[in-house]
Amino acid sequence: MRNTPHLVRPAEREALRTVTVKGGRIVGEEAVIPFSALHWTSGSMVESTLQDKFTLRRENQLWQIVK
Numbered sequence: 281m282r283n284t285p286h287l288v289r290p291a292e293r294e295a296l297r298t299v300t301v302k303g304g305r306i307v308g309e310e311a312v313i314p315f316s317a318l319h320w321t322s323g324s325m326v327e328s329t330l331q332d333k334f335t336l337r338r339e340n341q342l343w344q345i346v347k
Contacts (some may be wrong), residue, residue, distance in 0.1 A: 292330065295324030311336045311343065 288296065303317030313334045315327040336347035 282284075288330070290321045292325050295325045296346040300320045309337060310346070 296313055298319050298321045300319050301313050301317050302319060304311055304313035306312075313336065315325075315330065315334070318334075320323070336343040337346045338344075
């Protein structure tokens with residue numbers, strides 16, 4: 281969470297901590313996840329205040345948001 285590409289509000293940060301992904305695609309070494317594939321159990325997120333897709337890359341055993 282500390283390496284997110286933009287500022288997120290507390291409720292969005294909480295939602296990102298509990299997110300599960302049900303969809304997306306792997307492109308080379310990155311995972312491209314559409315907002316619609318995100319599901320969370322706590323907090324709240326709205327696509328219009330974040331972004332329509334997230335790009336993640338695996339670093340040190342963890343997936344990090346890079347775009």
